[in-house]
Amino acid sequence: MSAFSSAPVHHGPTLLGVDVVFVGTVLAGLAAVAVVLAIYAAVTVRDPMAKRVKSLNERREELKAGIVVAASKKRTSIVRRNETTDRIRSILERLRVLQDSQLATAQQKLAQAGIRKKEWGVAVIFGRMIGPMVLGGLAALFIYGLNYFPTWPDYKKFGAFAVMVLAGYKGPDVFVANLIGKRTNAIRKGLPDALDLLVICAEAGLTIDAAFSRVARELGRAYPELGDEFSLTAIELSFLTERRSAFENLAYRVNLESMRGVVTTMIQTERYGTPLASALRVLSAEFRNERMMRAEEKAARLPAIMTIPLILFILPTLFVVILGPAACSLSDNFIHRKM
Numbered sequence: 001m002s003a004f005s006s007a008p009v010h011h012g013p014t015l016l017g018v019d020v021v022f023v024g025t026v027l028a029g030l031a032a033v034a035v036v037l038a039i040y041a042a043v044t045v046r047d048p049m050a051k052r053v054k055s056l057n058e059r060r061e062e063l064k065a066g067i068v069v070a071a072s073k074k075r076t077s078i079v080r081r082n083e084t085t086d087r088i089r090s091i092l093e094r095l096r097v098l099q100d101s102q103l104a105t106a107q108q109k110l111a112q113a114g115i116r117k118k119e120w121g122v123a124v125i126f127g128r129m130i131g132p133m134v135l136g137g138l139a140a141l142f143i144y145g146l147n148y149f150p151t152w153p154d155y156k157k158f159g160a161f162a163v164m165v166l167a168g169y170k171g172p173d174v175f176v177a178n179l180i181g182k183r184t185n186a187i188r189k190g191l192p193d194a195l196d197l198l199v200i201c202a203e204a205g206l207t208i209d210a211a212f213s214r215v216a217r218e219l220g221r222a223y224p225e226l227g228d229e230f231s232l233t234a235i236e237l238s239f240l241t242e243r244r245s246a247f248e249n250l251a252y253r254v255n256l257e258s259m260r261g262v263v264t265t266m267i268q269t270e271r272y273g274t275p276l277a278s279a280l281r282v283l284s285a286e287f288r289n290e291r292m293m294r295a296e297e298k299a300a301r302l303p304a305i306m307t308i309p310l311i312l313f314i315l316p317t318l319f320v321v322i323l324g325p326a327a328c329s330l331s332d333n334f335i336h337r338k339m
Contacts, residue, residue: 112255113179114225124172131168139164183225184255190223191258192291194230195284202277208266209237229254243270258287 106121139161142148149157194215201211212234220227229250236246244267251263262283269276 108252109176109180111253113176114183127172128169131171132165135168136165180255186223186225187254188256190219190226192284192288194219194226195280199277199280199284209234
């Protein structure tokens with residue numbers, strides 16, 4: 001027993017004091033887990049257009065159900081009933097802080113962000129009202145109540161409290177604005193290609209609603225946001241009593257000046273009978289040049305942006321790689337001379 005217990009324990013090779021075998025085992029385990037997760041994600045992948053097609057079908061059914069005022073020939077505002085948003089609306093109305101203009105602005109921003117449910121506009125307003133209370137209350141509790149930062153001076157404590165209150169007030173707007181920015185950029189990238197396809201469809205003799213539907217089907221994979229908007233426009237062109245309203249709804253849902261130009265062109269061609277293909281071809285060339293100018297602008301800004309990372313990360317590493325062997329050889333020579 002004593003001989004067995006006194007046998008030496010063999011450790012694996014080490015590098016800088018770290019067991020190489022143990023580290024390799026851990027990395028192999030992590031790689032195996034990553035492979036399993038990748039296989040699971042590949043097997044359970046879902047069609048990204050399924051949810052969009054479902055929402056568009058719901059919109060088609062709503063229009064089929066007759067959600068149109070025939071007498072005034074205007075599209076009615078569709079607001080789905082939701083218990084949560086109804087309670088929020090009742091609270092805001094009791095407090096007399098719900099304004100129609102403010103609600104309309106919130107609903108338009110949600111539509112530009114790709115959120116079709118207009119009833120969530122009251123939730124944005126409610127979050128803007130309750131956010132400063134929640135974050136400000138937590139900040140006051142930790143800063144002043146519990147004195148969690150005793151070394152901070154008074155002005156720093158007040159500044160942190162003010163920042164939390166401002167973050168609670170601006171948080172919902174910043175979140176929605178971020179969604180709008182991402183969606184707008186995605187639509188801007190695919191708009192010239194969509195106009196080229198519209199020109200081809202118009203020259204082939206398709207109607208406007210059929211052209212929008214075909215372009216949405218062709219670009220749905222590459223630009224799903226733009227395909228979603230064109231599909232919805234095609235549905236509204238088929239069911240709304242005024243085709244002008246469908247184009248105006250497209251400009252309402254997309255926060256892009258180029259899309260407003262396209263909508264204006266569509267309305268003019270519908271009203272005056274001007275050739276659609278030639279007008280869209282001019283717009284497509286203009287948007288394509290604009291996209292090229294934007295890419296050239298980003299390329300021109302790249303050297304100035306890369307200066308700081310170059311100085312902080314690349315040049316020190318380059319100096320170590322170039323001067324390191326020379327410094328090691330010089331130190332070895334001096335050490336050998338002294339010996």
